[in-house]
Amino acid sequence: MEERNHSSVTNFILLGFTTDPKLQLLLFVVFTLAYITTLVSNITLIAVVRRSSQLHTPMYFFIGNLAFLDLWYSSIYTPKIQVNSVSEDKSISFAGCAAQFFVSGGLASTECYLLAVMAYDRYAAVSNPLRYAAAMSKKQCMGLVAASYLSGFANSTLITSRTFALSFCDSNVIDDFFCDLPPLVKLSCDMTDSYQAILYFILTLNVILPSALILMSYASILAAILKMPSVKGQRKTFSTCAAHLTTVTLYYGSILFIYARPSSTYVLGRDKVVSVFYTVMIPMLNPFIYSLRNQQVKEALKRLLKRQTAS
Structure with missing residues (x-):
């Protein structure tokens, strides 16, 4: 029997979450609200960082870039989920699937590096504050991004x-809401050792190495905090790191759960819920994580709103 290869596949079918029309409508409403919240919150955070001179520091430069990244990251997934929730045509072309896979993978990998x-x-600011300005100059920050x-x-x-x-x-039906690695691997019939080696290589570059850098940075930060004589200073320093630690825990936790397991352990129905968390929920939550606990951001937002209403 002649083997069906990738050249004969012209499109894929995205099953999404459910075939129940009522649940599909509910999902459309939920994801629409989530997407609107993501757009508004991330655009607002970017505007606050750009228009407030008090926030023109390396830390907020990176926060603004994270908001920009989350803005596009969510836009790769959520509109397609919305369309599939209300449309009978759940297909995506082979080229469209590859493009979504490429862009979403690029943005996800970039976020791993950016979080590192x-x-x-934070390590440079806490461990060696006297050299912080030189170590994290504007040119250096732009180069790192x-x-x-x-x-x-x-x-x-x-x-x-x-x-x-x-x-x-075997099939062109993807049991997921977007073109992701686990369901595509499930459809493949010619997994090779070289491909598996590439997967481990990418996982190491995108997740393991950034995770190691983050752990080492926070180990040094913790050591520096413990040496501080003032409890108030310790709390203030830790509070500047708390938002980033929250994002890292949520993002890397879900990424590792999905991608750092053998393919034989994938349970696509369960994994779809986790995928929603890091593709839709985290980009929506990040602006709130970085603003609700940050007094400087809240004060800058108030000043910006006052200027807008005054004009």
Whole structure:
């Protein structure tokens, strides 16, 4: 029997979450509200950081870039989920699937690197405050962000080119709401040792190494905090790191749960819920994590709103 390879696949079918019309309508409403909240909150945070001179520091520069990244990250997934929730046509072209896989993978990888950069920024600020301005100059900050994007999309180029060269011989039905690695691997019939090696290589570059850098940064930060003579100073320093630690825990926890397991352990129905968490919920929650606990951001937002209402 002739094997059906990737060249014969012209489109994929995204099953989404449910075929129940009432639940589909409910999901459409929920994801629409989540997307609107994500757009408004991230755009607001970007505007506050850009228009408030008090926030023109490396830490808020990275927070603004994280909000920009989350803005596009959510936009890769949520509109397609909305369309699939109310449309009978749940197909996505082979090229469209590859494009979504590439962009989403690039943005996800970039966020892994950016979160590591943000941990290094906190380490530089806490461990050696006298040299902080020189170590995290504007040029240095822009270079670190650019390197995060370049590394993220370089890795995505590699994994996308190899994934969509696989043979999809069993089915073109993806039991998920977007073109993700686990369901695509499930459809493949020619997994090779070289492809598995690439997956481990990408996982190491995107998750393991950034995680190690974050852990080392916070180990140094903790050591510096414990040396502070003032309890008030310790609490203030830790509070500046708490928001980032929360984001890192949520994001890396869900990423590791999905991608750092053998493919034989994938349970797509359960994993879809976790995927929603890091593709939709975290981009929506991040602006609140970084603003509700941050007095400087709240005060800057109040000043911005006052200027807007006065004009």
